[in-house]
Amino acid sequence: MSENQNPTHSIELTREATNRYVARNAAGVEVTFGRGEDLMSPVELLLAAIAGCSSIDVDTVTSRSSxxxxxxxxxxxxxxxxxxxxxxxxxxxxxxxLSFPDDDGGRKAAGLVDRLVKLSHDKYCAVSRTVEHGTPVEFDTEVTTGGETTTTDQ
Known part of the structure; x- marks a missing residue:
């Protein structure tokens, strides 16, 4: 399913304008988000990440059949x-x-969905499992003003 190894994941976020940000991964893929009518909010991105993680788990297996x-x-x-x-x-x-064609492959795929959703929730989706386990988030800051830098860990 989606999380088989122990890689470190990271993104870099940069500000484009007030309340408008771009998140970029190591491959250069970008997502623009923030606060505004034409943007997805950070909360919506969290929901998309949870849905996307489980969807990948379900889709990867079911699409082998149909x-x-x-x-x-x-x-x-x-x-x-x-x-x-x-x-x-x-x-x-x-x-x-989800819907599948009314043929052998479609019925096979449909028959897997409930089990795959449960496996994604219970085992494979790192995003929803992280949220459910309440993983702490640490912060550190580095702020430069007039050539002087202040660094803190929180």
């Missing part, structure tokens, strides 16, 4: 305010809507 005639996944979550003034998502949900 090409889907429809492959649509809706990812949703509710943003909640916390007592400390912060916010987070809860009630995360993926809804898979």
């Amino acid at each position: 090409e889907p005639t429809e492959f649509r996944v809706e990812a949703s979550g509710s943003k909640v305010a916390e007592e400390n003034g912060g916010s987070r998502l809860e009630d995360l949900n993926l809804s898979f809507n």
